[in-house]
Amino acid sequence: MSAPAGDLRQRRQRARNWALLTVLLGLVALIYVIAIVRMGGG
Amino acid sequence: MSDVAISVAADDAAEAGARIRDFVLLLKPRVMSLVVFSGFAGLMVAPGDLHPVLAAVAILCIAVGSGAAGAINMWYDRDIDAVMARTCARPIPAGRVDPNEAVSFGIVLAIGSVTLMGLAVNWLAAGLLAAAIAYYVLVYTIWLKRRTPQNIVIGGAAGAFPPLIGWAAVTGSVGLAPIALFLLIFMWTPPHFWALALYRAGDYAKAGIPMLPVVAGAGATKLQMLVYTVLLLPLGLAPWVLGITGAFYGLTAAVLGALFIVAAVRVLYDSGERAARQMFAFSILYLFLLFTVLILDRAPGLLGGTLT
Numbered sequence: 491m492s493a494p495a496g497d498l499r500q501r502r503q504r505a506r507n508w509a510l511l512t513v514l515l516g517l518v519a520l521i522y523v524i525a526i527v528r529m530g531g532g
Numbered sequence: 533m534s535d536v537a538i539s540v541a542a543d544d545a546a547e548a549g550a551r552i553r554d555f556v557l558l559l560k561p562r563v564m565s566l567v568v569f570s571g572f573a574g575l576m577v578a579p580g581d582l583h584p585v586l587a588a589v590a591i592l593c594i595a596v597g598s599g600a601a602g603a604i605n606m607w608y609d610r611d612i613d614a615v616m617a618r619t620c621a622r623p624i625p626a627g628r629v630d631p632n633e634a635v636s637f638g639i640v641l642a643i644g645s646v647t648l649m650g651l652a653v654n655w656l657a658a659g660l661l662a663a664a665i666a667y668y669v670l671v672y673t674i675w676l677k678r679r680t681p682q683n684i685v686i687g688g689a690a691g692a693f694p695p696l697i698g699w700a701a702v703t704g705s706v707g708l709a710p711i712a713l714f715l716l717i718f719m720w721t722p723p724h725f726w727a728l729a730l731y732r733a734g735d736y737a738k739a740g741i742p743m744l745p746v747v748a749g750a751g752a753t754k755l756q757m758l759v760y761t762v763l764l765l766p767l768g769l770a771p772w773v774l775g776i777t778g779a780f781y782g783l784t785a786a787v788l789g790a791l792f793i794v795a796a797v798r799v800l801y802d803s804g805e806r807a808a809r810q811m812f813a814f815s816i817l818y819l820f821l822l823f824t825v826l827i828l829d830r831a832p833g834l835l836g837g838t839l840t
Contacts, residue, residue: 505551520589524652527585 554623558606558634559599559641566819567598567694570717573823574698574710576830577776582702586653590701593649594694596641597661601668601690603638607631608673612739618732649701657701664693678740681747684729688721689714712770719764720819723757723796727812730754731805754800757811761796765789768822781829788818 571594575587582590606613606624614625623629642665650658672687680686692714699710729736729743730750736743745753768789772782795811802808 502551509552520648523585524589527583528652 550628554628555637557623558603558629558637559596560602560606561599563602563691564595564598566816567691568595569820570713570823571595571694571698573826574695574713575702576698576827577695577709577713577771578699578702580702582653587701589652590649590657590698593645593653593658593661594697597645597649597665598694600638600641600645601665603634603641604665604669605673607635607638608669609677612678612741615739616732616735618735653701654704656704656706657697660693660697660700660706664690664697667693679742681742681744683742684725684744685722688725689718691721692717709771709774709776712767712774716764716767716770716822717819719760719767720815723760723764723792724812724815724819726753726757727799727808727815730799730808731812754796758793758796758800761789761792764792771826777826777829781825784825785822788822792818 568591572591575582575590606622609619610622610624610631613619613622619625624631624634642662646658646662646665649661668687668690672683672690676683676687695713695717696706696710699713700706726744729745730753733743733745733750737746744756765786768785769782771777772779772785792814795807795814798807799811
């Protein structure tokens with residue numbers, strides 16, 4: 491594989507990892523808030 | 533930081549932005565806005581209280597579930613989307629998103645939204661959300677869309693689920709009022725889509741989709757559109773007749789329903805595309821205005837208290 495193609499793939503992988511991390515952190519925060527609300531009888 | 537590193541970081545950001553934009557487009561954001569709005573109306577009209585955080589979660593789940601169905605639909609329809617001018621720039625036919633990535637994305641979002649709805653709100657709302665997604669994907673997209681000109685009539689039920697889901701999220705049950713809202717959207721869908729299909733008939737014919745104007749011709753379609761708009765008028769009034777809204781809503785529904793019929797009559801006598809384009813635009817306005825008044829009517833201290 492040529493260097494630019496490998497570089498592009500690596501960049502895409504990095505972008506995907508950051509997006510996944512953001513989504514997972516958002517989901518953790520959301521489930522935490524839901525748990526607090528439901529435990530409070532909401 | 534060197535110039536090269538800054539340049540690579542900027543490229544990374546631009547690349548990530550473009551990728552995110554393509555994945556957002558897979559969710560059909562314009563369809564999603566109407567789905568979210570009608571779901572919110574169901575939530576507002578329902579008697580009872582739901583914690584604001586849980587209400588927001590319910591709306592989020594409806595939005596994500598709708599987007600998931602849209603992504604799976606785009607994956608399945610990628611061959612015909614590539615043929616039609618209206619859809620050829622979508623992320624999959626344009627080659628910007630891999631079909632396998634798109635369908636995986638859709639399935640993960642569908643499972644995630646239904647599970648979150650069940651755990652955070654209730655399992656009836658989750659079941660209805662799952663049914664809506666399955667109906668859109670299996671019944672409309674895979675079964676009916678390419679087989680019958682009644683595709684949008686039967687398949688349109690998928691888009692009518694959101695008020696039911698919103699109502700079920702608050703009450704944990706389904707009653708006559710949300711079924712009336714379901715029927716309202718169900719009856720609104722055919723004239724809405726056929727107005728679009730009238731001026732996109734060539735596109736649909738090229739892709740081999742048996743939309744009514746392609747199969748039965750413009751005249752028969754226009755007549756059926758008029759029939760549906762006439763049937764829609766009493767359904768628009770149903771929430772007022774059932775006593776879940778006040779007189780202001782009833783008046784608005786009557787005026788909007790009459791205007792929708794006028795639009796259908798204009799389409800019937802128009803040999804060009806202009807009236808059909810205007811009717812398509814008005815159909816979206818019709819639903820937005822009707823549900824806006826429905827929400828305002830139920831808001832404490834607003835219309836409901838003064839004009840009933």
